[in-house]
Amino acid sequence: MLQELFSPGVQHALDIVGIFVFAISGALLAVRKNFDVFGIAVLAEVTALGGGLFRDLVIGAVPPAAFTDLGYFLTPLLAAALVFFLHPQVERTQFAVNVFDAAGLGLFCVTGTTKAYDYGLGLTASATLGLATAVGGGVLRDIIANEVPSLVRWDRDLYAVPAIVGATIVALCIRFDTLNGFTTAFAIVTAFVLRLLAMHYHWRAPRAWNRRSSAQEPAEEKATAQ
Amino acid sequence: MLQELFSPGVQHALDIVGIFVFAISGALLAVRKNFDVFGIAVLAEVTALGGGLFRDLVIGAVPPAAFTDLGYFLTPLLAAALVFFLHPQVERTQFAVNVFDAAGLGLFCVTGTTKAYDYGLGLTASATLGLATAVGGGVLRDIIANEVPSLVRWDRDLYAVPAIVGATIVALCIRFDTLNGFTTAFAIVTAFVLRLLAMHYHWRAPRAWNRRSSAQEPAEEKATAQ
Amino acid sequence: MLQELFSPGVQHALDIVGIFVFAISGALLAVRKNFDVFGIAVLAEVTALGGGLFRDLVIGAVPPAAFTDLGYFLTPLLAAALVFFLHPQVERTQFAVNVFDAAGLGLFCVTGTTKAYDYGLGLTASATLGLATAVGGGVLRDIIANEVPSLVRWDRDLYAVPAIVGATIVALCIRFDTLNGFTTAFAIVTAFVLRLLAMHYHWRAPRAWNRRSSAQEPAEEKATAQ
Numbered sequence A, B, C: 001m002l003q004e005l006f007s008p009g010v011q012h013a014l015d016i017v018g019i020f021v022f023a024i025s026g027a028l029l030a031v032r033k034n035f036d037v038f039g040i041a042v043l044a045e046v047t048a049l050g051g052g053l054f055r056d057l058v059i060g061a062v063p064p065a066a067f068t069d070l071g072y073f074l075t076p077l078l079a080a081a082l083v084f085f086l087h088p089q090v091e092r093t094q095f096a097v098n099v100f101d102a103a104g105l106g107l108f109c110v111t112g113t114t115k116a117y118d119y120g121l122g123l124t125a126s127a128t129l130g131l132a133t134a135v136g137g138g139v140l141r142d143i144i145a146n147e148v149p150s151l152v153r154w155d156r157d158l159y160a161v162p163a164i165v166g167a168t169i170v171a172l173c174i175r176f177d178t179l180n181g182f183t184t185a186f187a188i189v190t191a192f193v194l195r196l197l198a199m200h201y202h203w204r205a206p207r208a209w210n211r212r213s214s215a216q217e218p219a220e221e222k223a224t225a226q
Helices: A008-032 A037-059 A070-092 A094-118 A123-144 A160-175 A181-201 A217-225 B008-032 B037-059 B070-092 B094-118 B123-144 B160-175 B181-200 B217-225 C008-032 C037-059 C070-092 C094-118 C123-144 C160-175 C181-200 C217-225
Strands: none
Touching: A008 A037, A008 A070, A008 A094, A008 A123, A037 A070, A037 A094, A037 A123, A037 B037, A037 B160, A037 C037, A070 A094, A070 B123, A094 A123, A094 A160, A094 A181, A123 A160, A123 B123, A123 C070, A123 C123, A160 A181, A160 C037, B008 B037, B008 B070, B008 B094, B008 B123, B037 B070, B037 B094, B037 B123, B037 C037, B037 C160, B070 B094, B070 C123, B094 B123, B094 B160, B094 B181, B123 B160, B123 C123, B160 B181, C008 C037, C008 C070, C008 C094, C008 C123, C037 C070, C037 C094, C037 C123, C070 C094, C094 C123, C094 C160, C094 C181, C123 C160, C160 C181
C-alpha cells in the first residue's frame, strides 16, 4: 500500500488541511457571487471534495471517501461558517489563503496519484487522476458559480503545471520503485513551490499560436472577461 | 430493508409522481430558454433523474435506477411532451406545479436518505445524499441552462432547508430505531409543508454576515441578476 | 460479445478516429474562447472522452476505458497540439471537421449502445446510453466553456436525431437478433448521412408549440444569443 508512506494520522491531518483551504476558496467565491448561506456551504463542499469524489468514482472506490469520513464532510462546513461571519477578514488574508491553496494543490496531486495507482490504474492514468483530484474541485466550483473555470483561463497564473509536475514526479518514483516518505514530500513541496513562484512572478500559459495578433482580440477579450 | 416501508406499488407510484413534477419544472425552464424539442426532453430527464443518478453512482448502485426502470425514463418524456404542446396552460398552473415540486422535494429527500443507508453509508452521509437526491436534479438543470443554480441564489425562497429537515428526521428515526411507515410519512409531509410555507411567506436564507451593507452591493446585485 | 462485430483492430482504429475529431471540435472552441494551452488540452480531452466516461460510470465499467487505454488519452492531446499551432488552417477546414464529427457521432452512438447492452442494460437504456456516449462530450465541452449546450439550442442543425436513429437501429437489430457487421455498419452510416443532410439542409428541431408567435420572442431571442 503506497498510501502508508506517512503515518495514517499525518496523512489524515494533511488531507483535512487541504480540504479546509480548498473549502475557503469556494466559500469566498460564493460570498463574492452573493450566494446565500446554503450556497456558501454547497460551494465549500464541492470545491473541497469534488476532485476526490471524481477520482473515487473513476477508480471504483465507492462509497467515496467524501461520504465515509465524517471529518472530510464537516471540515468544509466549518470553513463555510468561518467565511460567513468573517469574510472581510478572510479576504484581507487572501495571500495566506493562496499559500494554503498551493499547499492543498501539492498535497492532492500527490495523494490522488498514489490512490489511483493503488487501485490498479496505469502510471499515466494515475498521474492524470492526481491532476484531476487537485484541480477538479475548482472546476466544479466555477461551473456552479456560472463562470469560465479559472483553470482554463489564459489570464490566470499557472495552476495546472505545478500539479502536473507533482503528479509526474510521483509516477516516475513509482516507475523506478523509489517512492518513499522522502520522495513523496519532495513531490508535494515541488508542486507547492512551483505554484508559489507562478503566483509571485505571474507566470502564465501561452494561448494558441499567433492568437495574440488576432484581429478579433478585443471582442474576444470582452467575452472572456464577461 | 428500509425501502419496504410502504408497499412497493405505493413507493413506485410516489417516485413516478416526484419524477413527473421535477420533469415539468425542467421542461418549463427549457421553453423559457427557447430550447428546441430535444432540449426540452433533455432538461426534463436531467431534472427528474439527475439527483437519483448522482446518489446511485456514489453508493455504487449501478446501473442506476434511472436506467433500469423504464417508467423512470419514460415519465420525463411524457412531461416534456405535455409542456411542449401546452406550455402556456402549464405556466398558468405554476402554483400547482410548485406544490407538486414541493411534494417531490419531500419525497426524494426521504427516499434518498433511506436508500443510501440501505447501501451501508453512515447517517450523516445518508442524510447528505438524501438532500443531494432532492436538489441535485435542479442544480444540473440550471447548469445545463447556463444559469446560476436556483439552489444557491439568495433571492429565492428556501429550498434546501425543507429537504435538510426531512432527511434529518429520517436519519434520527433510523438512529433511534423508530423508522416506520408513519414516521416516514411524517418526514415527507414536514419537508413538503415547510417548502409550502417558505414559498408562501417568501422565507429566504441570509447572505454572508454584513453582506447587505457592502459598498459593492449594487454592482453585485446586477451581476447576480444577469 | 457484441463488441467483436468488427475485428478488434478495426474497432479500435474507428474509436481513435472518433476521439480525434471530437477532440478537434473541443480544442477549436477553446481557441475561440481564448483559453490557454491547458484549457485547449482540457477541452479536447473532455469533449473526446466525456460521453464514454459517463457511459462507463453508469454501467459500472470502472476504471473507464478513457483511463485504461493510453491511446484514448493521448489522441486528444495530439489534436490539441495540432489546433494550438494550426488553428487558422483547421478552422478553414471546418467543413472537413464537421464531416469527421458526423462520423464520430455515428460511430459512438452505435458502439455506446452495444457496450451498454453487453453490460446487461435493457434495450431502451442501452440506446439512451448510446445517445449519451455520442453527445455527452459535446455537452460537457459547452458547460466548461460556459455556453448553452449546442445540443439543446434551437438555432443549431439537428444533432441528437441522427444519433437517436443510429442507436435505435442497433437496439432493434439486437431485439430481432440480426446484429452483425453489416447491420452495425448500416446503423453507423445512417446516422452519419442523416447528420450530413441535417447540416446541408439546415434541418432544425421545432421549439415549443406556438413558441414562434410568442409576444416575448425578441427579448428571449436576445437572452439566448447572449
